[in-house]
Amino acid sequence: MEVDTLQGAQETKNGENDFEENGSLDPVVYQLVRVEGDGTLVPPTEDEVLQIEQFLDDKVDLPSIDDVGNVEDFFTNDCMLLKEPDFEEGYSELETNGEIHTQQFDADLEVDRLKPSDDSLDIPSKCTVVHDHKPDKLNTEQGDNNIVHQDNASTETPKSTVLNDSCSAEKEKADACSRSVNNSSTGPSVSGVTSSVPDFSILRGEVCLDNLTIRELQEAFRATFGRETTVKDKLWLKRRITMGLTNSCDVQSSGCVVKDYKIVCKDAKHKLPTIEGLPKVEVEATSLVRFQVLGSGNERDTSSCSYYRSEDQQRSSNRLKGVSTDNDESEGTLQDEQGAAKRLRKPTKRYIEELADTETLDSTGKLSSPGKRAAHGEVLLRQRVTPLQEVDSLSITYPTRKDTFGGFSVHVPYASRMRRGRPRRNFISFLDDDPPVECPEVQMAVETMLGKDGEHVNHKNAEKKGGHIETAEKKGGHIETADNKEIRSIEADDICRTDAKTKTKRGLKRKHHRAWTLSEVLKLVDGVAQFGPGKWSEIRRLSFASYSYRTSVDLKDKWRNLLRASQTQLSPENDGVCPRKSNPSIIPIPPAILLRVKELAELQPQAGNLAAAIKFSGQSSKVAQGRGSSGFL
DNA sequence: ATTAGGG
DNA sequence: CCCTAAT
Incomplete structure (x- = not known):
């Protein structure tokens, strides 16, 4: 009904x-x-x-x-x-x-x-x-664009006039944009477009986007695509926005211009060479128009398509143009830099779906x-x-x-159509058939025990902390006792884990949080020193054989944290101000270890340092002081 | 299955 | 820790 x-x-x-x-x-x-x-x-x-x-x-x-x-x-x-x-x-x-x-x-x-x-x-x-x-019209992109442009243009160019921006500087730019784009065209909608050209000041590619808040990114998104978004994922937003800007080049490369509500494909002569001469604003304006006009399809279409064609196509189109606008340049260099150091990551499915779902909701x-x-x-x-x-x-x-x-x-x-995302937390395992009946109790017992144990260990460490542990011997002694307790708990934890596994298969239970002990950290550091960072499975196999609850991912995460800690906590101007020191059960990592971490990080492939440097460079001055994170166990 | 990264 | 993409 x-x-x-x-x-x-x-x-x-x-x-x-x-x-x-x-x-x-x-x-x-x-x-x-x-x-x-x-x-x-x-x-x-x-x-x-x-x-x-x-x-x-x-x-x-x-x-x-x-x-x-x-x-x-x-x-x-x-x-x-x-x-x-x-x-x-x-x-x-x-x-x-x-x-x-x-x-x-x-x-x-x-x-x-x-x-x-x-x-x-x-x-x-x-x-x-x-x-x-018509399928037969879809063969060549050029032809397609033609058709689609006309089609869309005839329906609706000026629609996106809803967007509004007050910044006067932007307006100037906006005016310039619309003027250049619309050429000789005048008409009711032109003013509309003019008055509504979105704010491009923040659409300068990822470098700038990096510094924006989520809200600003959303604003930029709105400016780029002409619609609101509720997605709060920064990365996603950045990608979308930059994609939107980059894709704008396609219009350029296909030599299409907007005229009288229609996108007209100009002669090929207009294609490559002229772009260089075009003012940047024009490119941007064209990007806007392109999304106004071409984006009239289903959002998922445009999004996913522009995403999937983004990598190679953008590159090829850039190559085709043989030209780099400001956007291209900043974005390109950034991507090159990061591409060398980091793995590029595709927007998460979760967010795609999230977008689709949330945006499906209209105002009512x-x-x-x-x-x-x-x-x-x-x-x-x-x-x-x-x-x-x-x-x-x-x-x-x-x-x-x-x-x-x-x-x-x-x-x-x-x-x-099923829910693809992680199952809701509320769907608890009690509905499941396989978990053993005694599971809850066993697990509870285990967890309480582990909790006690962990506390014990932590207290030990705290004592050590207070007692000034500098020598490895001293530490070793303490650690051994700690390890004993840990070992005792490991078996129990195994039960816990296997039990949890059957549940986590359905994405229900969170792994019991286990604080990293000093000994573990040391083992990790040793392992990294021995096998190098990134060999987490190796390290886990050889150095963490007795710690079944530490997965390679855990090691990786911990190492990341250690690295971060060593970058910040160890930095010169950090007068022992320990955030979160109020919690006695959290023990700062001894500087000695952090030093080792740092040495390893510097010694090992520059990648680690470089990546960190890049990452931190985005936040510039703040991080220099390193108030961000300090190492805790 | 591992690894890398973002959250 | 979790989640997911990339490899």
């Missing part, structure tokens, strides 16, 4: 597409149906029909954002408006991979078209509407169709302008929804 869905095949709303230039596109058809909870379709009520029709009749011309919001109310939760990954590369992959049955779609579409369109109930099995560009808290979400006002209109086609699953009737797979969208049965 949830959803009203527009479904293709009924009344053709065709004639009023003045902006339809070449008429090669098929008429847009909608059919209104209601999707029941079980996925079946029923005819709409008269009210619903009236609402839709009224909307279509009244708001077609220039739907404002608000209007779109209204429309989106019709496309709530289960609405299936699907758009093929039009001009993006994903399309070809889609076909070649054979994972998605594109041909099948086409066939279905044909079948649908042949159907008589006068009986809405005749088309029971479709609850999916595919917004599809309702779920809006994924297909409509992204482009603000543009999509709806576009749906009417470009062909709407149906997906017919031939005999089987089931609702589908769009999902994103590796950068292109696919249809998946609605019911089959």
